[in-house]
Amino acid sequence: MDALRARLDRATAAAAAAGLDALLISPGSDLRYLIGAGGSSFERLTCLVLPVGREPVLVVPKLEQPGYAGVPTDALGVGVATWVDGEDPYELVRKALKGTGRVAVADMMPALHNLRLRAVIGGEQVLAGPVLRELRMRKDAAEVAALRKAGAAIDRVHARVGEWLRPGRTEAEVGADIAAAIVAEGHELAEFVIVGSGPNGASPHHSLSNRVIEAGDVVVVDIGGPVAEGYNSDSTRTYVLGEPREKDVWETYAVLQAAQQAAVDAVRPGVTCEEVDAAARQVIADAGFGEFFVHRTGHGIGLDVHEEPYIVAGNDLPLEPGMAFSVEPGIYLPGRWGARIEDIVIATDSGAESVNTRPHELVVLPA
Structure with missing residues (x-):
């Protein structure tokens, strides 16, 4: 758990050093690196929101929340925002960001979600890969x-x-x-x-x-x-x-x-x-x-x-x-x-x- 918390801290510090206001991480290897569970990307949005200077939030469909049961979110200081069909998960991301700015999006985030997030949160969006690969290249x-x-x-x-x-x-x-x-x-x-x-x-x-x-x-x-x-x-x-x-x-x-x-x-x-x-x-x-x-x-x-x-x-x-x-x-x-x-x-x-x-x-x- 300490290793995961350190990774989250290093990721947000690297984001700040790169002039970013937040990282948006969808299911995949980047998410597994940061919280210990990679999940799966379907038509329903799952997204870890890592704002600089505030606690992270995992936005996840309620029906897929059990797949993250092994993630020690409380110990990691990661909030969890669930949603059900009919609700707008992209608004949950916008609320977690608390404003627009320069945001880095996971390289492999599906366009289905990336384009919707771009429309909702505004601001400048770039790839998160250049930030995260600096961390992931050096194995502990x-x-x-x-x-x-x-x-x-x-x-x-x-x-x-x-x-x-x-x-x-x-x-x-x-x-x-x-x-x-x-x-x-x-x-x-x-x-x-x-x-x-x-x-x-x-x-x-x-x-x-x-x-x-x-x-x-x-x-x-x-x-x-x-x-x-x-x-x-x-x-x-x-x-x-x-x-x-x-x-x-x-x-x-x-x-x-x-x-x-x-x-x-x-x-x-x-x-x-x-x-x-x-x-x-x-x-x-x-x-x-x-x-x-x-x-x-x-x-x-x-x-x-x-x-x-x-x-x-x-x-x-x-x-x-x-x-x-x-x-x-x-x-x-x-x-x-x-x-x-x-x-x-x-x-x-x-x-x-x-x-x-x-x-x-x-x-x-x-x-």
């Missing part, structure tokens, strides 16, 4: 512990992939088994499962298909999901069924492994996100595969699978201890095969801590 000890828990859970799934990945099965069949294991090994759900076999592995965001996996296939397996605390895992390993059909697999994969390690080695306080990206990209480019590395090196992770900071060219944000993000370079040869290695790392005072400990070598499974 409890958040780091949750990320470690998620990393260990997904490592246990990767350790079992050989139970399901074999010739004669479809990607969809393998993916269903992996999804069940993600839950069995400690996640709340399987947020995503990618099984990209053979030429499908050359598509970084391939999901699952009815392609039958064959002996000699290189297979990219990218999986993750949230644990009970809401924090996510995300880890990729690349497998091969027997001896790879294409002769350049081992040499190419060695380049990828060196690139991933170079990026992890580059992580330390003060190094910029784009410098970490460049460390991986340079190794791949020097080996002649630059055009086949088609995405950023990484993304932040926490209550969302993708959040700040992004490890990408053009991002000159210096790393700080507590920042958590993926390091996941890939090489994708269209129509042939692809490979990716992904760990989640946490910036420390002196370097990087990986929450994933599975080996980085190309995993050979029986054909």
Whole structure:
């Protein structure tokens, strides 16, 4: 509870420093970060009103109030304003604001609510993301512990992939088994499962298909999901069924492994996100595969699978201890095969801590 109260205080202080009069936070990961419950966004408005200099108010439909029963609103100093169908919830927000001004609205607030709020409260509206991401990028000890828990859970799934990945099965069949294991090994759900076999592995965001996996296939397996605390895992390993059909697999994969390690080695306080990206990209480019590395090196992770900071060219944000993000370079040869290695790392005072400990070598499974 103390941690949540501190987050609310830091959020309002950051809002004041940004020249804002209030934050308006709809259901989602921002709301979960601030009060411990994310809720769901439907056609009925739920909104946490965080005015600068006054106590926050949670505006929530009475029929959805039980979903927030676990939130210690009294201890947090959060007022609750309920409403029923036929009443105007947007007026409740206006009353909680006690006047118009410069207000920041949650980035993912549905337009259905955003436009109605704009009409009712007036004033200037901007996005809340620039304020909240400054808080959410730097994980505290409890958040780091949750990320470690998620990393260990997904490592246990990767350790079992050989139970399901074999010739004669479809990607969809393998993916269903992996999804069940993600839950069995400690996640709340399987947020995503990618099984990209053979030429499908050359598509970084391939999901699952009815392609039958064959002996000699290189297979990219990218999986993750949230644990009970809401924090996510995300880890990729690349497998091969027997001896790879294409002769350049081992040499190419060695380049990828060196690139991933170079990026992890580059992580330390003060190094910029784009410098970490460049460390991986340079190794791949020097080996002649630059055009086949088609995405950023990484993304932040926490209550969302993708959040700040992004490890990408053009991002000159210096790393700080507590920042958590993926390091996941890939090489994708269209129509042939692809490979990716992904760990989640946490910036420390002196370097990087990986929450994933599975080996980085190309995993050979029986054909």
